[in-house]
Amino acid sequence: MNNKDLIFQKIIKRETSTHIIYQDKIVTAFEDIAPKAPIHIIVIPNIFIKTLNDINQKNKNIFAHMLYIAVKIAKNKKISEDGYKIVMNCNKNGGQEINYLHMHLLGGEKLKALY
Structure with a gap:
């Protein structure tokens, strides 16, 4: 992992000023620092999973x-x-810009369709 990828680990450990809106033993959710919608929340697992391709039998419940x-x-x-x-x-x-599995929740306005 490079420094950019480590940011999520720092957020999980509350080593940044990021506004965490939810955290439990499995996931952390926080406001995106560069929102693309009025509500833009990032949800990440608390353990490192690099990409969607790394979801497996052992960690599928985290997803x-x-x-x-x-x-x-x-x-x-x-x-x-x-x-x-x-x-x-x-x-x-x-x-994917950060090599750490994450999910974007976007809303609060009419969003454009992808297709």
Whole structure:
């Protein structure tokens, strides 16, 4: 991991000023520092998983918990009824900029469709 990739580990350990909105033993969720929507939350596992390709039999429940927490946050932020988007990027060509599995929860306005 390079320094850019280590930022998520620092956020999990609360070594940054990042606004954490949810944390449990499995995941941490926080506001994106460069939001692409009025509500832009990042959800990450508390253990290092590099990409979607690294989800396996042993850690698949972590991925399910990430999704569960994203939906829970969407409901708490009152965007679940109007709609929201969950985005995950995988590797360089998929747009992944930080080599640490993470999920974007976006909402709070009408979002453009991908297609």
